[in-house]
Amino acid sequence: KQEVTQIPAALSVPEGENLVLNCSFTDSAIYNLQWFRQDPGKGLTSLLLIQSSQREQTSGRLNASLDKSSGRSTLYIAASQPGDSATYLCAVESWGKFQFGAGTQVVVTP
């Protein structure tokens, strides 16, 4: 059974620092990995999708890498801002089903 782990569970950084969020999974037989952002009381917003054949994906200040063989993905957020404060979740997809990690709660202090 696929297990997805996100470390750390919570993270607090001063504004301007780079954020590094980790996601690991136990079964490398995945098709895609997706990173989401969730604000309190809201639904999930898709940030990046990495296909299994890709090593990384970039969107603005966000960069996500994927190493299938080691079962790891990392989300980098450059030059963090207070508006980046949220919970970040990763999900791995196999055969149309998604398995989520518990998330990393991020606080960026001004």
Add this chain to the structure above:
Amino acid sequence: SQTIHQWPATLVQPVGSPLSLECTVEGTSNPNLYWYRQAAGRGLQLLFYSVGIGQISSEVPQNLSASRPQDRQFILSSKKLLLSDSGFYLCAWSGGPEGLYEQYFGPGTRLTVT
């Protein structure tokens, strides 16, 4: 563009009462549809998954059920709610013309069972 709707946004129901949550998707056809529950401070738990009309897979044994009467409509139901059914319910869809299974979420329904 695609849009996903959920309603109601919040709901307070007594134990033993019925439940019906609705989700609709616009701007795509034949999507995969999902119901998740998120308990306070926890990750998402997949409840139901559907690849087409009338095709429902249940992931977790419980007193909830799901139906897909139309291609872009997904309904979550219960005949008698339990206290443990409280949580944040999220509907999502995936699919697309290139077969990429990027998943998109609705705004969610906050259910409190009293």
